[in-house]
Amino acid sequence: KEYLPPELYEQFTALLRKLNKYFSSYITIIIDENEGMKVSEVYESVQVYLSTRSSSAASRLKLNKPKNAQEFTFTMDKKQQIVDEFYGLKVWWILHSRELKQQMFSWNSVSDEKRYFELKFHKKDKTRVFDTYLPHVMAEAKILELKNRQRKIYTNKGGDSRSYEYRNRIWTPVVFEHPATFETLALDPDLKDDIMQDLQKFSQRETYYKKVGRAWKRGYLLYGPPGTGKSSMIAAISNFLQYDIYDLELTEVKSNTELRKLLIATTNKSIIVIEDIDCSLDLSDRKKKGKKESKEDPNPAAAKPENETPESNVTLSGVLNFTDGLWSCCGSERIIIFTTNHIDRLDSALLRSGRMDKHIHLSFCGFSALRVLARNYLGIEDHPLFEEVEILIEEAKITPADVSEELMRSSEDPTAALQNLIAALRRAKEKAALVLPGSDGGVEGNLGAEAEELGSTAENSVTDLKGEKAPNVPVE
Numbered sequence: 243k244e245y246l247p248p249e250l251y252e253q254f255t256a257l258l259r260k261l262n263k264y265f266s267s268y269i270t271i272i273i274d275e276n277e278g279m280k281v282s283e284v285y286e287s288v289q290v291y292l293s294t295r296s297s298s299a300a301s302r303l304k305l306n307k308p309k310n311a312q313e314f315t316f317t318m319d320k321k322q323q324i325v326d327e328f329y330g331l332k333v334w335w336i337l338h339s340r341e342l343k344q345q346m347f348s349w350n351s352v353s354d355e356k357r358y359f360e361l362k363f364h365k366k367d368k369t370r371v372f373d374t375y376l377p378h379v380m381a382e383a384k385i386l387e388l389k390n391r392q393r394k395i396y397t398n399k400g401g402d403s404r405s406y407e408y409r410n411r412i413w414t415p416v417v418f419e420h421p422a423t424f425e426t427l428a429l430d431p432d433l434k435d436d437i438m439q440d441l442q443k444f445s446q447r448e449t450y451y452k453k454v455g456r457a458w459k460r461g462y463l464l465y466g467p468p469g470t471g472k473s474s475m476i477a478a479i480s481n482f483l484q485y486d487i488y489d490l491e492l493t494e495v496k497s498n499t500e501l502r503k504l505l506i507a508t509t510n511k512s513i514i515v516i517e518d519i520d521c522s523l524d525l526s527d528r529k530k531k532g533k534k535e536s537k538e539d540p541n542p543a544a545a546k547p548e549n550e551t552p553e554s555n556v557t558l559s560g561v562l563n564f565t566d567g568l569w570s571c572c573g574s575e576r577i578i579i580f581t582t583n584h585i586d587r588l589d590s591a592l593l594r595s596g597r598m599d600k601h602i603h604l605s606f607c608g609f610s611a612l613r614v615l616a617r618n619y620l621g622i623e624d625h626p627l628f629e630e631v632e633i634l635i636e637e638a639k640i641t642p643a644d645v646s647e648e649l650m651r652s653s654e655d656p657t658a659a660l661q662n663l664i665a666a667l668r669r670a671k672e673k674a675a676l677v678l679p680g681s682d683g684g685v686e687g688n689l690g691a692e693a694e695e696l697g698s699t700a701e702n703s704v705t706d707l708k709g710e711k712a713p714n715v716p717v718e
């Protein structure tokens with residue numbers, strides 16, 4: 243390198259490689275970490291497989307202990323070699339890493355480092371490696387993955403702070419350990435059963451979706467005031483189906499192309515969540531109209547999204563394509579969930595059948611939901627004060643989050659907790675009575691509840707496709 247000019251040096255090393263290949267009795271296979279825009283499944287499987295071999299075979303290891311995992315795991319460090327033997331067959335694995343000279347794209351998904359495994363074996367073993375050894379590696383990795391599987395929640399937030407391990411990936415994973423389940427969710431029992439049956443049916447219908455020519459995915463829209471359990475329900479769905487969650491922060495996505503790349507990089511058996519979709523983007527017809535008509539509008543602020551993000555160029559059509567365009571079919575068994583506190587702000591195109599198959603209205607705490615909370619927080623199934631609570635709760639319009647707060651304050655004394663709750667319900671009822679007469683829905687409700695919900699029933703409800711029952715139900 244010191245004596246030759248760079249061009250000559252390149253040619254010389256290329257020639258040496260060729261000569262080496264010609265005379266060598268070994269074959270080398272390269273397994274790149276990135277496969278187009280995705281992390282290669284083969285690379286990940288090899289990494290998992292080698293983690294069990296590393297501790298005895300390599301001299302320099304990286305020590306990991308995933309949160310809550312029982313045991314340490316070892317992974318190979320760069321330039322380390324592991325020799326693996328399989329029924330008399332001998333192979334060599336080496337992990338390489340090469341710095342890339344320049345960034346090819348501007349956004350942060352692109353690596354500044356290229357990692358790959360090199361698998362070396364004797365030419366005479368070629369057939370055995372391809373027919374037996376590599377399938378064995380893949381199968382073993384699958385078993386190990388299932389054994390150590392921890393559900394993950396992925397985020398597209400991160401940027402420069404990402405660790406070495408995830409710098410090359412557009413989603414950053416964190417172990418997901420939310421305790422919410424359908425058991426602990428305070429919901430109307432019929433609604434709960436309906437959702438659970440729907441999810442169960444969806445997860446078992448691979449052949450059915452294929453038969454009818456549809457992508458195996460389902461869209462849910464969760465809407466209702468803050469504190470009614472939208473996020474808790476997403477966690478419960480993930481725990482019920484054992485799916486990973488991809489929490490998509492739309493304001494971090496700069497273009498429709500980037501949105502597509504994020505979609506492609508999600509895995510099967512996952513829930514893709516866009517929370518507060520009305521706040522993330524300017525998506526509604528009404529808002530556009532609101533802007534045009536701002537001169538006549540006496541209160542234009544009411545029509546504006548809360549966190550407008552002018553720097554994001556993601557459009558409504560980008561989001562629609564994300565949910566049911568051609569690209570949304572890359573992969574299967576996915577649930578897409580949008581949440582909003584203001585369903586009226588969403589564009590009707592977003593709500594139509596096939597996009598959001600199920601609209602779930604989460605509303606104020608009814609008595610049946612309160613029973614669940616009383617069981618969760620106080621450990622009681624019944625109480626003499628329930629009679630009074632039942633009458634008050636239907637009129638007070640209070641969210642499950644507020645009820646939970648009241649119960650938690652004296653969880654060791656159920657009677658005191660219920661008395662506190664009754665006092666809170668009375669206050670909420672009085673406030674609601676003050677707001678309701680003549681209200682046009684523009685006033686803040688009680689205890690964090692939105693006034694626009696005040697006229698609605700205290701029951702949670704579910705509809706397949708907006709406001710319509712059976713006739714339009716897709717697939718089924």
Ligand SMILES: Nc1ncnc2c1ncn2[C@@H]1O[C@H](COP(=O)(O)OP(=O)(O)OP(=O)(O)O)[C@@H](O)[C@H]1O
Binds near residue numbers: 473583644646
């Ligand atoms: N239906 C419910 N069942 C059980 N707990 C609930 C329910 N709704 C709310 N909670 C409690 O209130 C807290 C807040 O609820 P959650 O974050 O799920 O509401 P949200 O509707 O997603 O609110 P936001 O719209 O503000 O995100 C949760 O931690 C949970 O303890």
